[in-house]
Amino acid sequence: MADDDWTTDLRLSPAERLEAEALIVDVTGYEGPLDLLLALARTQKVDLRRVSVLQLAEQYLIFVERARLLRLELAADYLVMAAWLAYLKSRLLLPPEPGEDGPTAEELADHLAYQLERLAAMRRAAAELMARDQKGRDFFVRGLPEGVSVTRRTVFDATLLDLMRAYARIRTKDEFRPFSLDRDSIYTMEQALGRMRELIGFSGDWADLTSFLPKGWDTTPARRRSATAAHFAAVLELAKSGHVALRQGGLFEAIEVRRREGTP
Amino acid sequence: MTISDDDTPPLFDAPQLAEQERMVEAILFASVDPIGLKALADRLPHGSDAATALELLRRRYEGRGVHLVKVGEAWAFRTAPDLGFLMQRATTEQRKLSRAAIETLAIIAYHQPVTRAEIEEIRGVAVSRGTIDQLMEMAWIKLGRRRMTPGRPGTFVVTEAFLDHFGLESARDLPGLKELRAAGLLDNRPPPGAETDEDTDDTSAGQDEMFSE
C-alpha cells in the first residue's frame, strides 16, 4: 500500500486517510456510489450541509484507487461516479473559463451535497417509520372478528306489461276456454260414443237419433247443437265398426239408427 | 396505592386496578380465542387481580354495543345480542316472476274473484301450491269470499299492494282485450272464448264488464 502510488492531490489528514481506507473493507456493503459518498461524508464529521465536496471527491477517488490496487471489482456506476467527481474536482480547483455555460462547479457541488443530505434524511425517516408502533407488534386488531353474515333475499318483480303479456298469451291459446261453464255446453264425441254404446243395446228398431240425446241438452240451441253433433259423430263411428245401421229418408229428414243384428 | 395484602411487599408493585382492567380489555380484544381466568392471570403482571379486573370490565361493558361474556369457562367480547341485526347484511336480488306465477297473477287480476279450479281451467294446467303461496307471500293476492257453489271453494282476489305495485286504481283499470289487441299483444283473430256470454253467473260478472266494448 504505497502511498506514493497515486497521483491525486491529497489534502487529507492521515486520520481521514485511514478512515477512507477502512471503508474499503465494506465495499460490497454499499448500496451504490451515493451510499458510499454518504459514508465518506460522515467521516468529515460535519453537518452534511457543510460537507466539503472537494474533500469528499478526494476521499472517493482515494477509495476507488485503493480498490483498484486491491484488485477489487467495482461496479461500473462507481467508476462513472469517480470520473464525474474527478471532473468536478478539477472544476472546483480551477477558475471558471470565460464564456463557459451550463451549471457552475459550485452548483454541481451543492447539488451533490443536497443529494447526500436528502438520502440521509430519507434513511432517518425510514428508521423513524420503523420505530413507530406497528400493527401486530405493538398494537393489535380484534382477534375474534365477527363476520357479517349475508342473507340473500329475493324480490320478485313484474311490470304491468309482463302481466298484460301473460294474460294475452293465455287468451290467445288455441285451447283457451275462458270460463268453466263454457265446457258445460259442449258434449264431446267420446261422451256420446260411450252413451250410445250403452243405449243401442236396448234399441232393436229404428229410432230417431234425437231421441237418444241426454236430458237437459235440448234447453239451449248451443247445447242441443253440441249434443246432436256429438251423437251424430258417435253413430257414424258405430256404423263404421258395424254395430249400427243408419238411414235417412231425405235431405234434412230425421236420422234413424238401429242396432245391427248379430252384434253383441 | 398498592394492592398487596401480604405482609411482605412484592418486589414490583402490581399495576393499579384501573390499569389491570385496561390490560384485560386489550388482551381479550386481541385474543383469537376466549381466555380463561387462569390464562388471563398468567398474562397480567405479577400480583394482578384478574378476577376483579375482569368483573370491573364486564360491568363497564354492560349496556354497550359489545358485551363481555363468559363462554364456557373463558371470557370473550361479543356483539350485544340486540345488535345482532347489524352483523347481517341483507342483499336483495331482483328476479322476474316465473311464467306460471305471472300467468296465475294475470288470471286472478282479470277474473277475480276466481277459484283455483277456474285458474287451472283457464291456464289449462294445474296451478302449483308454490305459485299461489309465492303470490300470497308477496301480498299481491289474498283470499276472497267463498263461492256459493257446492264445496264452497275459496276464491282469490288481488290486493291493494298489487294495485300499488302496478300503478292501478283498481283491477278494472287493467287494459281490456281490445286494448291488448290494439297494443299488438293479442292476435287479431277474436279469442275463442270471447263470444260465449250466455253463461254469465256472478263468478265472471265482475270481469266480463272489462271486455264489453
Next chain:
Amino acid sequence: MTISDDDTPPLFDAPQLAEQERMVEAILFASVDPIGLKALADRLPHGSDAATALELLRRRYEGRGVHLVKVGEAWAFRTAPDLGFLMQRATTEQRKLSRAAIETLAIIAYHQPVTRAEIEEIRGVAVSRGTIDQLMEMAWIKLGRRRMTPGRPGTFVVTEAFLDHFGLESARDLPGLKELRAAGLLDNRPPPGAETDEDTDDTSAGQDEMFSE
C-alpha cells in the same frame, strides 16, 4: 282511520345518538379492517349520524385498553400501543424487510406520488423489481396516477393498509414530514443543468397538497 296529517311524525325515527354509538361500537368491534364512514353509515339505520356517533365513541375509548383510531378515511379499534408488551406476538412472523425495501417504502411515503426513476435518483441505485413487488404484495404501496411527462411513467403511493400498519391517520402524520419539507428535502430538485420537465411543479404536487391547510 287514515294517517293523513302533515304533523304526523315519521314512521321510523333514527335511533337516539347513544344507541347509534352502541351500534358503531358493535360494528367496529366485529371487524378486523378499518371501516369507512360511508360503509358505516350504510349499515346504520336510516337517518343516523355516523360521524357524530364515531366522535362520541372515540372519546369514550380515550385512555382505555382499546382505542378507536382513524386510518385514512376509515375507523378501527386497536389495542393501546403501550400495552403491546402484554400481547402474544402474531404467530406468523413478519417477513423481514431488507434495508432497500425499508428505504424505498420511506421514500414512497414521504415523496408520494413518486416514480421509480425518482426513487432511484434519491437512493442513487436502481430499485430492484423484487423490492417493489414485496411492498406491493404486502399491500403497503400501490400504483398511483401516471405522471403527465413524456413516457407517462407510473407512480407509487402508500395505501391505507400502510397507514393502518404504522398507526397513521394519514400520510400527513408521517414523522418529521413538516421538518423535511421545511428543509426542502422533499422538493423534486433536478440536478443542475438537467433539462427541467415542464411539469416539475405537478411532480411534487402530491406532498405539497398535503400541506395546504
